[in-house]
Amino acid sequence: MKRRNIQTILRNTAILFALMLGSISCDDLLDVEPRTGVDANTVLTTPDAVQAAINSAYARLRAQSNYGRDLLAVSDALADIGFATNNSGRLIQEARNQIYSHFTHWQNSYFAINEININLKAVTENTLSPAATQAQLDKWNSELKFLRALYYHDLVRAYAYDPGTTGPVASQDRGGVPLMLEAITTSAAATAAQAPRASVAAIYAQIYQDLNDAIAIAPTTGGPFFATRASAQALLSRVALYNREYSLVVTQSTNAIASAGALISGAAYVNGFRATTNPESIFEVKFQDSNESLGVNVSMQSSFTSSLSLSALTSTGGWGDFAPGTPLKTQLGVSGTTVGQITTGADIRGQLYIVGPGRGSGAKIENVKFISKNGIPYLDNVPVIRKTEMYLNRAEAYATPGSTVFDEALALADLNTVRAARGLGAVALTGAALYEEILLQRRLEFAFEGHRWFDLKRLGRDVIKVGLFAGAADLAFTDSRVLANIPQREIDGNPNLVQNFGY
């Protein structure tokens, strides 16, 4: 080959290669649009998107760590309600108050709170297209603030001491939980989210503000799966009770009762726990379809009963990991050994128990408040606030010694209203006896709904566990295991965050 030819070829090759280099520096080759997701920067610009984003904040209540299981089942296991059956091994550490076996809703709750903050920002900026109506904006605003209040209250009551209880535990009080109110949407802001724990008072102030905002603008209808004015009032009643602001408990309980209607009693009450939606509910978390079931291992149903369903009570279904203890059964007047049946006394709440087929540990009395009521295995809606609570909140506010609205007659009236609705005769009590009876009714009413632990805790009481199972030991209020441990990763990654005492 001639030299010139070689040069030509080399030159042409070089040109070709250079062209190749040049042509590919365009970014077109690298453009791949994701299809299963939409850019976060542009997504919240329509009313439909905002609505869908708010749905997610509700949906997070369904998580196992929140109302999917733990705020009910772990809560009751920690308290003096019953014993772990050891059928699947779940809830046994919680029932024994083993260190580190506690609530874990920190992550899911803060994730929900940030979504709420982002949505609140979008609703406040209100640059949607098509434009949202004022009714829509008010509804969203009130829902988001209700949800934020609920998440914060569930956090602060699990991870911190309640107002007015810190006397005996002053040396181990580490404050409330971090207060996050800004929308975080960038990696820089996320990395910098190293907030310290706010004071308990600051958290309660924020919850008050959110709920008052919600009450002002919330729709009066649309419950119980979505927040309404009644649900905000009811939650404020509960929060005020924790905060020992008894006059507010009375006003908000009264308001909620007015908004939500009368107490359900008799067979209607029991049937309410057999229906998809409990007519008692002021706010209830909806579990829609099989995709939302937490399944045979950790659903509410499986946690509490081994029965398959209402129509097949004798068939084995779930685990039945946590069962009522002897004291509770005695107080309710339930007994029995025949699978699928129960002997009850006057208290109609006894009908919410049944002898389950058991599993491994044999047949025993189990709670059946959750038993595939939604028609799909292991799928039950979860009541968060029921009307009865309003009566009992108000009764307690009237009956608490030192209350600014102390009035034993009014307390007794509310108490007897509840007792009557549950098939029990009226009582005439005063003083400590009255107060204790109100607390006992709370215990019986909300057994297997997760109230008891928080009631004992907000009152600074010890948890009496001896008698619930072999080898049980009581848990003093001063014991560090009363508070949940903040996830270790949060402590490791946030120098401003202080772990709870004893962990």
Add this chain to the structure above:
Amino acid sequence: MKKILLLSIFSVFMLVTSAWAQERTVTGRVTSTDDGSALPGVNVVVKGTTQGTITDTDGAYRISVPAGSTALSFSFVGFVAQDVQIGSRVVVDIQLATDVTQLSEVVVTGYASIDKRQISGAISSVKGSTIENLPLQSFDRALQGRAAGVLVQSNNGIPGGGVSIRIRGTGSISAGNTPLYIVDGVQINSTDNANFTQSNPLAFLNPNDIASMEVLKDAASAAIYGAQAANGVVIITTKKGKAGKPVINFSAYTGVSEPIKLLDVLDSQEWYGLRREARLNSGSSSFDATQLALNDMGRRPANFATLTEAELLAIADGLPTYDWQKETFSTGKVSNYEVSFSGGDDKNKYYISTSYNRQDAIIKPVNFERGTIKMDLTNTLSPKLKLVTSLNLSTFKQDIPFAVSGSFLGSPAFSSSAVLPHNAIYNEDGSYNTSIAGVLNQNVIQVLNQNTGYQRTNQAVGNMTFTYDIMKGLNFRSLWGLDYRIVQGESYRDPRTPDGAAVRGRNSQQSNWNVNFISAQTFNYNKTFNTVHNVSAVAGFEYRSETNEQLTAASTGFPTFQFRTLSSGAVDEAVDGFWTGYHRYGIFAQANYDYNKKYAGTVTIRRDGSSRFGTENRYGLFTSISGAWILKEENFLKDVDFVTDLKVRASYGETGNDAIGNFPAVALYTGGAAANYNGTPGIRPAGIANLSLGWETNQTVNFGVDFGLFNNRITSAVDIYRRTSKDLLLQQPTPWLSGYDNYFANVGSLVNQGVEVELNGVVVDAAGFNWKVNFNFAYNENYVSELFGGLEELPGNTSVRVGHSLGTYFVNKYAGVNPATGRPMWDDINGNPVYAPTAADRYLLGNSLPEFYGGLTNTFSYKGFALDLFFNYEYGRITPDAQVGFLRENGTRLTLNALQETHDERWTTPGQITNIPRPVVGGAEVRGVGVNTGDVNFWKADFIRLKQITLSYNFPASLINRAGLTNARAYVQGINLWTYSDYLGYDPEFVDVNNGSGLLPQSKNYTVGIQLGF
């Protein structure tokens, strides 16, 4: 590799036949002095002329010799050239001897091939013949122990299941650690998309179709693949046709698979005694303990309160014991049949093969069944234009296990050792006993027989490559490749089984499509200047795009168990799907230079772009340089006879890692079941953006020495390396307060450094008896050198700590049993024993990465007989074993069976020194923690395993030629026959996300086989 050389010789050789007066024809046959085998492709030239030919596949040649010519020159790469005087002969048969000093092999190094002697990086080669006929479904498994520095670990014993491969350690925390696999130029997607079992994507290829595997270990060698090469590159070259008369090879083997080991668990009386003791220790009265323990076994009579303790104990004494493991594990079949056809002429060559492979796992119905067709065509379209077409079509179907791993009640692999032993398997009428007492209340034999399901992978991997010779020494190569796959599956939970009963049966379906397209356009240049300056270069462009789509659906509510298809279900349960994809392209150039075969060097540069990264940082630049000095060529060594070969190598290079999800750099909102509420759609943030997200870079420095001694009777390669991974693609944790768990950022760095040794020797070579040893060893040290924000530990992940290996276990330290009380104790931070340790008391136990590992092959041969013994070994890895964890609780927490060993060693009397605490119901003492807390259930996974033993016989040519055969070989083979390990669980080899519970164990296999060539 010789085959490839042959091909290139064939393709460039032009037969010159000119008519000469008075010429004569000489014929003959060229064979090897080694084994007398025919040598095809030997260059035969009439000395002093340009007239020549090459030998055919039988080593035969025919050449016209002009008048006046007296000698023939025979030359062949790798053999000592010979000149032979013709004299008056017309038949000249000769034998060529192996040229040990020139024993060169061409090694595929990506977009080029290079003479092994010129290699300056770190590359391990495994020949197809060494992994031939192993009953393994995917070639990655066959690499185990064969290449120094390549760690191969099984995930489980599912045939065609997952394999974890790490080349030179684990280099990434959050991004992938899997090497890049390239089959005949096509970069393969090695992600397993199967939902119902593990379907190793590399199982598409019949390992017997492989000619060679090259592992590019250091960054300098792999840099040509830039952003995908951080974890090393495995290049697979499949068999190609050779010119010559058609060759037909038939091969078959068949055999059985059997369990390696069963666990020693308790009989019914031992278990009852243990449980009763636990009840007593938990505070029950003697009578209560007696009746409650019976109740725990579901054998307490209704009138128990009226019975005496002795009567109750008599019930326990009468309980039978059933061996569930024996019933669960069974003997499976193994078989493989294949035939290949190859041949061609100097212009067109073909290799076509087809195969059928089947292997049963040792738990029914799990199996693997594959059919393949492979076609390789080489066509010389014009003197300048060549077309190579390669196509692998493959389908494999696997019957699925109940679960790949995990502690599922219905999982035979999990439950068979743990179900309470007094439960009968069958009722007296032969039906399944479905009334199973204890926490494991499913009859797993029923479950494995009644559930059905399969996973099918249909895959086509092929490419078409044009090579155009632009001028001498310069060609243009254009590759177009496709790796197309559909993974499809069905799982049916029978309504007769407990998991199906609740929903009256469930049929789940999956279809997953993966389209992986690759194109590469390269220029190759080769030139020798002044006979001593050898230059070769490659420059090119590569583009790869991949999309993955999936559709899943399920239905429940089946009329009866006979109705099993999706359409028969009354309730449509779940319909879901996704789409994902990425694009990547790179431009690259590589230049090799050697001076007189004495000094060699390579420089590589590559620029890559990937759609996976932030818009601000999509491109990465990767460079490398390497050099080798072949000392043997120097005058001072030329005459040192015992040194046959000596070379030193050094390299430095950079490679990248982009093995993360396809859209981690952008912030997306996604919908789906988790966000929906009250039957209306929900959306939520799926992450946060990081627009500056870019490559994870690996920098590797490598020093190596290759030497051969005593006429290459001993050869060895030793490498030391330091691999630094920086700008790690780390899922940087953010405080959960922020609303996010983490985002991908380029932070932190880690180091892998180590030594690799390959040593080959002929121990005995006398009187026809030959004993060869191949040994390889790799030592790797891994440590995290930096995280972010000055952190010493990754928040939320105690296994990642600065100064320590990845996979470090930071746990509470077990202090044994308190001899006085029988309660388990752990050390607190001051080393004092406590019953309930806290997070602050944890210590560094060790880590999940082996310190050293490798393999040893002994080959003994004598007159056609050969015995291969292949061992592989691993040392220094620590692992938890969840299966053992359940079984060593001594039936205290759950009503599960227990290991004989932990039963026998439990604390029973005050003063007793032991490691196993007294049993208490609930598994944890009051105000104590669970018995498996901390380092109790961590085990050393050290082992030496006789992976393969093969005894074979090559029938002598004299015998088989009469039958029309060119070769015949018969063999018997055993796999996993012997293991040295004190591991308590099923298998020390496994790595698994669920820490080993419910894994289907590996099997040992016995096969007999035959290979015939026509």
